[in-house]
Amino acid sequence: MANQPAGQLLPLLKTYSLLLVLLAAAALSAWAVYALPAPVVDRMLEADLRKQATDWRRRILLHLEDGGGTFLSGQLDAHDIEYLSLLPETTEAYRIKLFQADGRVLWSTRPADIGTVNREPYFQQIVAKGAVYYAQDSKPVAQIDGFETRDTGAMAATRDVAEIYTPVLQGGRFAGAVEFYADITALRETFLNRVRISLALVSAVMVAAIGIVSLTVIRTNRFSLRQMQQRAAKDQEIMASQMQLAREVKLLGELNEWLQSCRSLDELFKMVSEFMSHLLPDAEGSIYVFSNSRDVLAGCASWNGGALKDHIRPDECWGLRRGRTYEFGASEVEFTCAHAVPHDGRSYFCFPILAHGETVGLMHLRAMPPRAGDFATCKPLAQMCAEQISMAIANVRMRDQLHDQSVRDPLTGLFNRRHMTESLRKFLSSSALNCARLSVIAVDVDHFKKFNDNHGHDAGDMVLRAVSTVLDKACDGSEAACRPGGEEFTLILPGVPPEDALTRAELLRQAVEEITVSYGEKTLPQITISAGVAHYPAHGLLPQDLLRAADEALYAAKAKGRNQVCVAATSAEAGQDAEWRAAEQAASARGPAEGSNKAG
Incomplete structure (x- = not known):
């Protein structure tokens, strides 16, 4: 009996609340009709x-x-x-x-x-x-x-x-x-009247609908206890869902933070595999990324036992062909992607990975057998993961491009002076540790000023690009072709003996001599180069010493009439070379294990 007044007041309070809602809806509708x-x-x-x-x-x-x-x-x-x-x-x-x-x-x-x-x-x-x-x-x-x-x-x-x-x-x-x-006075007034009439009709319908709903709610107050019980159960589900969502948001944040710290795509895909196994425990997954030629997609990462092929073609995936997410298992008529074969009938998703409006890869998810029924619920989270991965891939590639631009000469594409100095310093340190040879070839285009003066700077740029193409093709492995500036070029040849370096320089000279460059409707005069060769350690132990020796040999080649190769010479060259050959023999005698340890 003590609870009866409260039970009687509850419907009355609900009625007053609904009336207030009706009044608020009417006022809001009136404001919308006038102001909007x-x-x-x-x-x-x-x-x-x-x-x-x-x-x-x-x-x-x-x-x-x-x-x-x-x-x-x-x-x-x-x-x-x-x-x-x-x-x-x-x-x-x-x-x-x-x-x-x-x-x-x-x-x-x-x-x-x-x-x-x-x-x-x-x-x-x-x-x-x-x-x-x-x-x-x-x-x-x-x-x-x-x-x-x-x-x-x-x-x-x-x-x-x-x-x-x-x-x-x-x-x-x-x-x-x-x-x-x-x-536009008359036209504006006509439009205003029409829109206000339309809004008034819509508002009237909305207020009427709210009134009907309010009456229905009042008549169903006797079911409030049952509804409260149902609501309590639903709240528990929502709380559990929110806790799961909070966990997923936390993992997504951590994934984004780790991905932004990656320095390479290999490192990125390792992190993706680790995180995705926690974010999507009900799905087998794999990631494919377009190759540079964009002819195929290379398999890069997998998790939860997902099948990963070395390569797939873009036309093997319906998601890539249609330009949007493809879901197998949700429609009456479906077609299996060729890259998902062999297929056992399980549902799967194909998410195109997009970055800056361009498709860069594919994320493939397949339901795990024990939980195939819950697989569809992971689609929104998987979509967010694909977006995170796509931005991370784009950032790593952009970082690589920016680094490449910072070390490349914009005209010829060869390495610039800064990268040349850093590379030579690293190669010399490695040569000192491993008792390995290293040679430097300084190259200069003969009479380059005449190309600019007689044919214009555009013709001179064409000559520099043609020479740089020959130099770049002549490099292999860790060898570096650089353009310190102007018409000067430098080749760094780690591990190349002096005899081979001299032969390489002569072959370069001959290759440049055979170049034919057409500018407009005419052919430019024959291009020749002069080259100076210096060796480590015979001509220096420091980068500046080797570069200076190579430049002096280059000047000597020019002084002898150009279009030839000269080797730097020092008074102590014979003695240093003998000492170096003895060090090489001692390193060979220690065996591969000791040499490998020393390089490490």
């Missing part, structure tokens, strides 16, 4: 008037004697002026102005405007850059040309006026603009 239509209608009118103004401008340009050239010349003949004067009668615009590129009015339906200059910022910042400028404002009736004759029934103090500037381009550059003034 205006901005919606203004946007509709703006879109329509922008299109009409573009059509009007096109008509004007078609009827002008010189078209867009009129705006550049600033000249209108009598036929042009007559046609322009009649436009307010055949269009919705009551005033029209023609502007030249500097903002000066070339012609206007209001003669007083001719010769004035529009110095507003929007003219140069928007219109002059080829964009349409639209403005809507209220203007007094007295400022609207011909208002009395066109609309004698409306005597409002102000009118809604749209002002549209449409740019005129001639030969790809801004030549001028056409401005239209249109009285």
Whole structure:
């Protein structure tokens, strides 16, 4: 009995609450009917008037004697002026102005405007850059040309006026603009009334629906206890779902953090395999990434026992062919992807991995046999994982591209001076540890200045690219072809004996001598190079010493008449070479195990 008053008050409180909801819905509907239509209608009118103004401008340009050239010349003949004067009668615009590129009015339906200059910022910042400028404002009736004759029934103090500037381009550059003034008061009022009537009808239906629902809820209060029990059970499910969601969000955050720290794709895919086995425990998965040629996709990672093939073709996946996620097991008529064969009937997903609008790979998920019924619920999470992976792949590739750009010469594609110095320092350290040979070849294009002076700098660039192509093809493995600057090139040949380095330099000279470069309709003169060769340790132990020795040998080759190869020579060369050969023999005598340990 003590609980009876509370039980009697509960339906009453619910009734009052529902009444308040009805009142709030009615008030909100009234506000929406009054306030919402205006901005919606203004946007509709703006879109329509922008299109009409573009059509009007096109008509004007078609009827002008010189078209867009009129705006550049600033000249209108009598036929042009007559046609322009009649436009307010055949269009919705009551005033029209023609502007030249500097903002000066070339012609206007209001003669007083001719010769004035529009110095507003929007003219140069928007219109002059080829964009349409639209403005809507209220203007007094007295400022609207011909208002009395066109609309004698409306005597409002102000009118809604749209002002549209449409740019005129001639030969790809801004030549001028056409401005239209249109009285949109009547049209705007008509649209407003129609939208308000529609919103009022929708609001009435919504309020009525809320009222019906409210009455239904009041009549079903006797089932409140059962509903509360059901709600409690549902809350438990939601709490469990939220806990699972929180776990997934945490793992996704950790996955993103780890992926952003990856330095290579191999490292990235190892992390993906580890995380995906925790994020998607009910699915077998694998990831494929497009090769550089984009002919095939290479298998890169798998988890939970997912099958991973070395390569698959893009046309073997319906997801890639259709450009969206493909779900097998959700439709009455389905087709199995060729890369999923052999197939045992289990459901699977194919998620195209996209980065910056480009497909970079594929994530394939297949339901694990014990939990095939719950497999469809993992689709949203799997989609988010695919997005995380796609951005990580794009970041690693972009980082690799930026690093490549930082060490490459933009003209020839060879390594630049900074990378040359760093590489030579590393190679020398490795040579010192392993008692290995190293040679440096300095190359210079003979009489390069004549190519620039006689044929132009573009021809000189073609010569440099042709020579760099020969040098790049001559390098193998860890060998590096560099362009320190100008017409100078450097080849770093780790592990190459002096005799072989000299032979390589001579072959390079002969290969360059056989180059034929065509510039325009003529063939450039024969290209030759001079080369200087220096060896480690005979000509130096430090990078600067070796480079200096190679340069001195290069200068000697030029002094002897160019188009030849010279080897650097020092007074102590014979003694150093003998000491080095003894060190090589001692390293060989220690055996491969000791040598390997020393290199490590």
